[in-house]
Structures are given as C-alpha cells and as structure tokens.
Amino acid sequence: MKKKNTNLTRREFIKDLFHKLLLLLLGSFVVSRFFKSAAAGYVWQIDPKKCVKCGRCATACVLTPSAVKCVHAFEICGYCNLCFGYFQPGALRLTADAENQLCPTGALQRRFVEDPFFEYTINEALCIGCGKCVKGCNLFGNGSLYLQVRHDRCKHCNECSIARVCAGRAFVRTPARKATFKNA
Ligand code: SF4
Numbered sequence: 185m186k187k188k189n190t191n192l193t194r195r196e197f198i199k200d201l202f203h204k205l206l207l208l209l210l211g212s213f214v215v216s217r218f219f220k221s222a223a224a225g226y227v228w229q230i231d232p233k234k235c236v237k238c239g240r241c242a243t244a245c246v247l248t249p250s251a252v253k254c255v256h257a258f259e260i261c262g263y264c265n266l267c268f269g270y271f272q273p274g275a276l277r278l279t280a281d282a283e284n285q286l287c288p289t290g291a292l293q294r295r296f297v298e299d300p301f302f303e304y305t306i307n308e309a310l311c312i313g314c315g316k317c318v319k320g321c322n323l324f325g326n327g328s329l330y331l332q333v334r335h336d337r338c339k340h341c342n343e344c345s346i347a348r349v350c351a352g353r354a355f356v357r358t359p360a361r362k363a364t365f366k367n368a
C-alpha cells in the first residue's frame with residue numbers, strides 16, 4: 185500500500201514537471217514572437233524615384249552581400265533585345281558572353297521569349313545591389329529595373345548604415361504594414 189502511494193507521488197511529480205516545462209516552452213515562444221514582431225514593425229525601404237544609383241547600397245550595408253537587390257517591374261519592361269541594363273555600352277554583339285554584360289556578377293539573366301523579345305530576371309543570390317543595371321535601364325530604357333531592400337534578408341537595423349550615406353536620401357523607414365514600394 186505504501187509502495188503504491190510512493191508511485192503515485194512520483195507520477196504526480198513527473199506530471200507537474202512536464203506541465204511546468206510545457207508552460208516554460210510556451211512562454212519563451214510567446215516572448216520570442218513578441219520581440220520578433222516588434223523588431224519587424226518598421227522596415228527600411230528605398231524610394232526608387234530618389235535613388236541616384238551612387239553604388240553605396242553595395243558597399244555600406246552591414247551584410248555582405250548587401251540586403252539591397254535589384255528587382256524588376258516586368259509590367260513596364262520592354263523585353264528589349266538591346267537592353268541597356270544588361271549590355272555594356274558599345275557591346276560588339278548582343279550575346280550573353282561575359283564581356284558584353286554590364287552586371288559584374290552575372291546576376292542579371294537574359295532569356296529568349298519570342299522574336300524579338302527577351303526576358304530579364306535577377307538571380308538574387310548573385311546580386312550585390314551595385315545598381316549598374318538600374319542606371320543603364322533608367323538612362324536609356326523604361327526604368328523597369330530598380331533597387332529595393334529585401335526584407336527577408338535585411339537585419340532591420342535601427343539606423344541603416346546605407347541610409348546614412350545614401351547620396352539620394354532615398355531611404356525611408358516605414359511601418360511594415362504601410363510599406364508601399366513594390367517587392368518591399
Ligand atoms: S548590375 Fe548590380 S544591381 Fe544589377 S543585377 Fe548585377 S549585381 Fe545586381
């Protein structure tokens with residue numbers, strides 16, 4: 185009889201311990217979610233109209249490569265054969281050979297669609313946010329390429345180190361729910 189009571193007490197003790205552990209786990213989950221959502225409450229964005237393509241997005245971010253990437257507004261792209269964001273000025277041939285490309289990392293990729301159209305996509309893993317393609321596209325093309333902070337990569341620094349040196353004062357901090365620029 186005595187042995188049975190000891191077993192019960194032990195079982196109750198384990199059950200109690202299990203409940204406390206569960207509560208502790210739940211508590212830390214809620215706390216971590218709270219801090220995560222608080223940190224994600226505000227985001228840094230680039231206003232593409234103000235960006236002067238100074239190149240600092242590639243060099244001033246706390247991350248390497250930068251959290252800023254080139255993004256493409258396909259709806260305003262001309263799908264041009266001669267893309268000024270893709271080709272070096274004065275490229276001898278309109279081919280994908282490395283010497284003809286403006287992008288230093290091969291991140292901007294060209295795909296034939298149908299005569300005479302080509303599609304341009306960005307491999308974000310290769311993009312360093314230098315803005316060279318953006319400059320070319322905005323000078324002579326439709327301006328469909330632009331730079332933007334990618335929020336899945338950005339550390340959401342309180343003081344963005346690119347914003348401090350941005351030549352166009354193009355960085356804005358905005359509540360995440362109010363983020364308006366495309367691909368934000
Ligand atoms: S030129 Fe620069 S910004 Fe454009 S895709 Fe290449 S690395 Fe990215």
Ligand code: SF4
Pocket residue numbers: 228244245246247250251252333337338339340341343344345346347
């Ligand atoms: S907030 Fe930080 S991680 Fe994000 S773009 Fe600016 S410097 Fe880079």
Ligand code: SF4
Pocket residue numbers: 230234235236237238239240241315331346349350351352353354355
């Ligand atoms: S630092 Fe500012 S002006 Fe320079 S490329 Fe980035 S967003 Fe554009």
